[in-house]
Amino acid sequence: MTKVLIEKFKFLEHTADIKFKAFGNSIKEVFENSALALFRVFYDKKVEEKKAYKIKVKGNDLESLLYNFLEEFLVLFDSKNFLPFRIKNLELNEKKFKISAVVVGDELSNYNAHVHVKAITYSGMFVKKQKNNWVSQVLVDV
DSSP: OOOOOOOOEEEEOOSSSEEEEEEESSHHHHHHHHHHHHHHHHOOSOOOOOEEEEEEEEOSSHHHHHHHHHHHHHHHHHHHOEEEEEEEEEEEETTTTEEEEEEEEEEGGGSOOOOOOOEEEEEEEEEEEETTEEEEEEEEEO
């Protein structure tokens, strides 16, 4: 029987920036939910799925892989004016610290995105297994 995880992510108190924890039944799911949390920082309403970008990133460990994964969305947001909404076809190799996925969303100009994320930070970042589930923590500089 598959265990159902209800909470995908939650935002935590922080004085100046935005901090969240993401949860998953698998390492793949925690990465996907970390991306969804970041997307909700960008814009917290529905986004049309009109454009898609394929992304591939590498890391030296799980934290650097998560950092590079999330950083890729900032690059798309800032350089392509792309507002991400959902992840598709996520493939994660946790032994080689590689990830690929398709991110779907829409042109940023079609929305009133209210928060500008300056950077993903390593401050307090972790990706770890807790009991039978995975959890990550991320602080974004706004």
